[in-house]
Amino acid sequence: MGLDGLVVVSDPYLQRRFSQADLRSLQAQYASLRDASPSGRLRLRDLPAALSTGVRVAEVAAGDAEKENSAPGAARLTDEEWASVLKAVARSDDERRPHQNVGFELFLRVYAEMQLRLKGAAAAGKKAGGIARSSSSSAAAFLTAATTTLLHTISESEKASYVGHINAYLAEDPFLKTALPIDPATDRLFHLTKDGVLLCKLINLAVPGTIDERAINTKKLLNLWEKNENHTLCLNSAKAIGCTVVNIGTQDLAEGRPHLILGLISQIIKIQLLADVNLKSTPQLVELVEDSKEMEELMSLSPEKILLRWMNFQLKKGGFQRTVTNFSSDIKDSEAYACLLNVLAPECSTKPSPMSVKDLLHRARLVLEHADRMGCKRYLTPKDIVDGLQNLNLAFVAHIFQKRNGLSKQMKQVSFVDGLSDDAQVSREERSFRLWINSLGISTYINNVFEDLRNGWVLLEVIDKIAPGSVNWKMANRPPIKLPFRKVENCNQVLKIGKELKFSLVNIAGNDIVQGNKKLILAFLWQLMRYNILQLLKNLRFHSNGKEITDSDILIWANKKVKDSGKHSRMESFKDRSLSSGIFFLNLLGAVEPRVVNWSLVTKGEKDEEKQMNASYIISVARKLGCSIFLLPEDILEVNQKMMLTLTASIMYWHLKRPTSFSLDTENGSSCETSSISTSDDSASESSFDDSGAR
Numbered sequence: 209m210g211l212d213g214l215v216v217v218s219d220p221y222l223q224r225r226f227s228q229a230d231l232r233s234l235q236a237q238y239a240s241l242r243d244a245s246p247s248g249r250l251r252l253r254d255l256p257a258a259l260s261t262g263v264r265v266a267e268v269a270a271g272d273a274e275k276e277n278s279a280p281g282a283a284r285l286t287d288e289e290w291a292s293v294l295k296a297v298a299r300s301d302d303e304r305r306p307h308q309n310v311g312f313e314l315f316l317r318v319y320a321e322m323q324l325r326l327k328g329a330a331a332a333g334k335k336a337g338g339i340a341r342s343s344s345s346s347a348a349a350f351l352t353a354a355t356t357t358l359l360h361t362i363s364e365s366e367k368a369s370y371v372g373h374i375n376a377y378l379a380e381d382p383f384l385k386t387a388l389p390i391d392p393a394t395d396r397l398f399h400l401t402k403d404g405v406l407l408c409k410l411i412n413l414a415v416p417g418t419i420d421e422r423a424i425n426t427k428k429l430l431n432l433w434e435k436n437e438n439h440t441l442c443l444n445s446a447k448a449i450g451c452t453v454v455n456i457g458t459q460d461l462a463e464g465r466p467h468l469i470l471g472l473i474s475q476i477i478k479i480q481l482l483a484d485v486n487l488k489s490t491p492q493l494v495e496l497v498e499d500s501k502e503m504e505e506l507m508s509l510s511p512e513k514i515l516l517r518w519m520n521f522q523l524k525k526g527g528f529q530r531t532v533t534n535f536s537s538d539i540k541d542s543e544a545y546a547c548l549l550n551v552l553a554p555e556c557s558t559k560p561s562p563m564s565v566k567d568l569l570h571r572a573r574l575v576l577e578h579a580d581r582m583g584c585k586r587y588l589t590p591k592d593i594v595d596g597l598q599n600l601n602l603a604f605v606a607h608i609f610q611k612r613n614g615l616s617k618q619m620k621q622v623s624f625v626d627g628l629s630d631d632a633q634v635s636r637e638e639r640s641f642r643l644w645i646n647s648l649g650i651s652t653y654i655n656n657v658f659e660d661l662r663n664g665w666v667l668l669e670v671i672d673k674i675a676p677g678s679v680n681w682k683m684a685n686r687p688p689i690k691l692p693f694r695k696v697e698n699c700n701q702v703l704k705i706g707k708e709l710k711f712s713l714v715n716i717a718g719n720d721i722v723q724g725n726k727k728l729i730l731a732f733l734w735q736l737m738r739y740n741i742l743q744l745l746k747n748l749r750f751h752s753n754g755k756e757i758t759d760s761d762i763l764i765w766a767n768k769k770v771k772d773s774g775k776h777s778r779m780e781s782f783k784d785r786s787l788s789s790g791i792f793f794l795n796l797l798g799a800v801e802p803r804v805v806n807w808s809l810v811t812k813g814e815k816d817e818e819k820q821m822n823a824s825y826i827i828s829v830a831r832k833l834g835c836s837i838f839l840l841p842e843d844i845l846e847v848n849q850k851m852m853l854t855l856t857a858s859i860m861y862w863h864l865k866r867p868t869s870f871s872l873d874t875e876n877g878s879s880c881e882t883s884s885i886s887t888s889d890d891s892a893s894e895s896s897f898d899d900s901g902a903r
Contacts, residue, residue, distance in 0.1 A: 238315045250310045255288040255318050293321045299411050336554055362466045368392035369587050372405070376585065377413055383426050384409060398464035404428050404438025407461070410473065413441065414480035415449045417841075422809050423828035435462060437804075438833050447647045451475040454649040474599055481606035482511035485518075491600070492615035492698035495522050498868070509658035515605055519548060522614050526551040535605065536596035541568060545575040547825050552614045552651050556581040562569050568594045573633050579604075584611050633848070634726060640838040640851065641733040647836060648673045657733065663689045664698025667721070667732075671705055674740040678705050695722045702732075711735045734850050741857045759853060766796055766856050769863075773799035782852040788845050789813025790822030793855065800863040804833050819845055830855065834862045 242250040310318075374397075375389040383405060390396045400406050408424050423441060425434040439458035446453050452475065456468045484490050487507065494652040496517055497503045506514065512535075520531055526547040533536045539545060546562035558581075572590035582605050588600035589665070595670055638657045645654055650669040654660040661667055665687050672679045683701060685694040699718030706713050712735065720728045745757040759782070767778050775795040786792065790813050798805040807823060811818035823841035830837055835858040843851035 221585050223337050234316060234319060238312050250315070252294060252310055252314075254317070255294070255310065256287070275585040292610070293318060295529060307436055356617070362470050363597070365589065365592050365595075365597055366474065366599055367397065367466075367470060369592075369603065370470065371397055373585070373587070373603075374410065374473075378406075378409055381409055395464075395466070398466050398469055400691055401469050402462060402464045403435050404442050404461060407442040407469075407472065407476075408438060408445065410476050411449060414476045417824070418449055419445050419826040419831075420824040422806070422825060423832050432462075440834050441828060441832040444834070444836050445828075446476065447836055448471060448643060448831070449476075449479055450643060450646060451479070452646065452653070454647075454820060467774050477603065478606075481610065481730075482515070484610060485511040485514050485606065488612065492613070493518065495615050504659065507656055510604060510653075510655045515602070515609060518609065518613065518615075519544070519605060522551050525614075534598070536598040539601060540594055540596045542575045542593055546578075548608070549575065549578045552608070552612045553578070553582045558866045582608075582611060584608055632842070633846070634730065636840055636843060636848075637730050637734075637850070638726075639840075640843075641696070641730070641737065643838040644737055645670055645733075647786065647838075658726050658729060661729060662688055662724050663695045664700075664702050664718070664721060665689070667697060667702045667901070670736060671702065674736065674743065675705070675709060678708070692722065706732065706735065709735075709739055711739070737854065738850075741854060741861065744861055745857065746865070748861075762853065762857050762860055765860055766792075769799040770795045773802075775799070781849075782856070783847055783849040784846055787847050787852060788819055788823075790819060790826050790844060792843070793826045793859075794822065794829075796828070796856070796859055797833065800859060801833055804829055815847075826855075830859060833859070835859055 210515070238250070241254075259486045301730050371390045371392040378384050379388050381388075387400055387406075400831055403425075405424060408419050408421075412419050412421065419441065425438050427434070430438070436458055439461040442461065443453050443458065451472065453472065456472060460468045465489065485493075493514065494503070496505050496514075506517070509517070516532060516535075523530075523532065523544060528544060528547045530538070530544070532544050542562055542845075550557055556578055558578075560574070562571045562578070562772050565571045565574060569590045572593040575593070576586055576588075576590060583606075584652065587603040587607060588597065592600045642654055642657045645657075645666070648670060650666070650673060652660070652666050652669060654666055667686065668679050668681075668684055672681075680701065683697070685698050689695050689698075696718045699721040702721065703713055703716065703718055711732070713732075716732070721732070745762075746755070763779065763782065769776060770792065773795065775798075777786075777792045777795050791810075792804055794810055798807075803875050811821050813819050813822050820841060823844035826844060827837065827839065827841060835855075837855055837858050839848070839851040839855060840846075844855075
């Protein structure tokens, strides 16, 4: 239980899937079942009987109609279905231990899976002419939202498309070329991902340089430890390029769970294909706007929304009468595709034209043939277009944009473009804070810190994650917010809480955030990030003894770890220019886990090129270890004080969370070995700095 009765679970996915009312009710049911057991413990094998008899768990999040499932004679799961439920939610080691004690989070996963099976049975009964059961809207939303991750179903079309992408882009990779091409008709893809190498390579394909490939374990035969390192590196790097990975862990990758792996691959490929759909990479997109107000709107849009706006801009040129609002139902008839390709590449059109054909599959086939002549990869089949498969249609349109966007090479000169370019450090800090916020698992995904935070709502969500219970949601205004003063009200509450958290907020008002003041927004976000990591360290009670952790404590800890390991490097502060060589951080990483650094790859860090190599290696080694960090090599080279602190603190947090570590005594500089116990209520935002393997 968290602050003020708030139920906090360490898995952000479960935290989002259940309301607080649901969690409290389920927690009470869990305690009741556990206390009713003769041994006072709830075991995995006890759950089927416990959840099938007399306990009205099915009422929660399902509405009154679902109560029938817990009444005598109501629909029950069969023994075979229960075995399937337990297998679906359990880790491989859980499956070998039916006597294992069930924690609250495992209970939640079993419950969620049970609800889905019951829902599926009810739907099947309805189809067969049985009694139709209605559910409340909240239950329907819960079940619908959970289907993609809990109902372990995959799209064969998507699998075939992603396999084709991998075969095309990674065919020449020295390590993978013997394993490629993959046959999309088999499950070979999921076997290849079990050592983590393929996914790491795919991440580097999406955002080159994210992973220093020297840090990837690429031996032909990897042991379990080496595979786990690759999986940890993969997940932390995926977060660092903007993927949402709160519901997937290293064990899922090791087991090759198809639905989770496909979901991750889908995100990585989408990031690759949408990399240029922004004003920074494609400044010609300024053609889509007419004034500064439209420019602000464009800057706040996600790449998908920008792609839609670009598509409609081109369709308007071709005289297309409809507005395309999605990548599914609006393009099922291929009419928009036919017009778009004729506008972009009229020289590639042939007879018969797609619009002269009535059969939708035939029309879609002609569209894809037109795209082939343009040199576009397919990503989808005619049937995928007709079926309106959103992910594949998005990939197809993004690739068309990459090949030929039809925008003027002569960027129009307009006054409101002048203020778009930021200096490099501002851009890097915006990127780091954006990725950190998205890693917290809040409901809003942000694309631009300076635009998306202006209404105050996202900042309130972030604060609620890192300081649960501090936000007065009754006083908050939920988007969309049209009236400016409502945005100011949200931002004023943000600053009020910031003052309560002892942030430095001199000369900043709510209206500064609403106006998008970059300097003040970055300063506030830095204090949020710093507060987050310091609280996480403090909440490791067996190490901090409940004391407040300071920047100085982190500095002392790091220097002591390096000194105790027999190394002589030292940092005087987090802005010590000697840190640019990378040697101190490599020594620190080697001190907390001796086997993680391959010293044959470390340079002296004297020349600029050597420093660059060390900086890149440090980031990948830290992520491989289990640190969730969002800095770039340039931050180390330039000794960005803020990023040096977060890097050091993340290494410290990882080290102190290990099963056996050392307690922190900053008063006399000593430490003693102890047992590290991490509880689920240490922090609602633990996932932002924690090992990606946590579920």
